[in-house]
Amino acid sequence: MHTDPNTTRSADAAPDGPTARGDARIHNIGYRSYSGPRLGRSHGRASLIEHSLRGAFGLGRSARSKVLPMLLLTIMTLPAMIMVAVAIATDLNELPLEYTRYVVFMQPIVGLYVALAAPQMVSLDLRYRTTPLYFSRPLERSDYVTAKLAALSVAIFVFCALPLVLLYAGALLGELSPSDETVGFLQGLAGAVVFAVLHSALALLIASFTPRRGFGVAAVIAVLTVPYFAATSLQWIVYDLGSSGAVDWIGLLSPGTLMDGFQGAYLGGATDFPSGIAPAAGGAGLAYLLVTVGLTALCSFLLLRRYRKVGI
Amino acid sequence: MTVIVTEGLSKRYPGVTALDRLTVNIGPGVTGLVGANGAGKSTLIKLLLGLAPATEGTSRVLGKDSAVDGSAIRAQVGYMPEHDCLPPDVPATEFVVHMARMSGLPRTAARERTADTLRHVGLYEARYRPIGGYSTGMKQRVKLAQALVHDPQLVLLDEPTNGLDPAGRDEMLALIRRVHTDFGISVLVTSHLLGELERTSDHIVVIDGGKLLRSESIGGFTQSTTTLAVEVTDSDRHPNGAEAVHEALTAAGLTAQRDAGQLVLVELAPGAEGDAGYDTVRDTIADMGLGLVRMEQRRHRIAEVFAERVDAAPAAPAAPEGPTTPADPTTPEGPADPAEVPAQAPTPAAQEGADGRAH
């Protein structure tokens, strides 16, 4: 049946009496079979990454779903544009904010974007029960999960890196020291990668537990903000009480302060911690590295496990 | 060639045996898998696709072992779930293209195949509109299209007529028939109604409580003549529409009869001649300006066969036969196996009866 794929099969062309039926006549358009390549799992996974990534910016969806991502992206890049304009106009010899601090500084906006994008990526498939259509294809469940993780990581990275690129371009235009700027820019990108991967795993895990998109958005916002405010307040309290050593350890307790401390320790930035001092790379900083890696791995593992249970 | 083979296949969930040492052999063509709700039909499909491990036993699909080669099987098989599975905010075209790419088709091939497949399932006009606005029948067609888009060798259709009205059900069944006859794709289609699959299938497998009850071929059926039941509206010009159509069809050279009610029963020969008769009926009615209330094909029913042979399964009641049947227009010329082909064309009431639960 599939040996001569370029022929046109139709009711009339199939004279095998018993099967050629009258009802075939109604839409009698010849069927063309497919003989081209079947690219298998890796192609499916790559297509899913592309599809999900586009969806994270509202591309390929209705105009309405483009509004929020684009608005947030604009808000995200606005300060960078202002800084560049100011730096050039006033002939500063360095940018008002370090590259590594930019994402930390804009965390509320990034958090909002993550809270919107993660449920968009997984809740809808659960809500409309589309997952069985994925799992009945060559993809394995782990392919689905890794594709979603990759897509959201890239989306968050792009969201964070775009203003950094603007800052860098502006800095070079304003004739700031190219070597200093390049180092700072690369450190900023590295920080954005770590930030993106951690937040992707965390937010997808949360979103995967509810088919209701609104709940997902609220839950991600809650997980990103509540611990952050708690940890920051606690840091100030212990700092005021004089035990500044505890500040670093408390910073491990929320994703926001974790990222702040991490970039402070390893990417040469200052922090928003009460002291403004970063954890030492060899000391408390090590804990930041371990917790960052461990939390990302744990969330990814739990996400994989979650999808082992999603029925078809 | 066998398409699906299972051997002692079992699936036990805590407290429930969904499949119980099922051994069955399914060849090319359209196979109806019939069983009451909870009989294990959907479970069997999951195991065949390699999506859940069997508790014991083996299954092979297209020669590959479900337990180890699931991914390779799924590349060559299409699956239509029984439940809703479509996102409402996406147009059918985009959704099906995406699914084609998930099956491994390159982008341009995915687009071409999607356009073709949507046209074949009869969705060409609506394809750019979001799926959320579709009727149940249209959604079922999108679900079927995504199962066919990568030109599989086999499709597994889980209760494709669920939620459809009688007309929609007939259209879906005709479409399923074409999947095999025109597209050359083998079909395993499930239903909890025995009656509806016997007209569509070459082979029927009945399961109950996870156990095989029967596996029977419906050979010989399709060689007999088919009866087409036509009901039309009346119009000012034709106050008795049925009688007018009867006369017009007779004049056109077809064998047509009136039944006791409002139906005109047209006898169609098998093959191309019968196909032409189909068109004649449709065109004649259109030319007369009458509305077509229904036009349905009546094949002979296998219910009787099962009623006789399946002692363990209280299958659908047999269509009433004999003197009480008001009209008996069909006289099959020579069924291949007279024992299997009852000569009666059942009345609508009998059809309803035959649609009863298989268990």
Ligand SMILES: Nc1ncnc2c1ncn2[C@@H]1O[C@H](COP(=O)(O)OP(=O)(O)O)[C@@H](O)[C@H]1O
């Ligand atoms: N994931 C599951 N966990 C527990 N029991 C299940 C599961 N899936 C199906 N069953 C049970 O297995 C039996 C067969 O179910 P199913 O295959 O869905 O039947 P059908 O499709 O014929 O209606 C039912 O009793 C059902 O409750």
Ligand SMILES: [Mg+2]
């Ligand atoms: Mg079922």
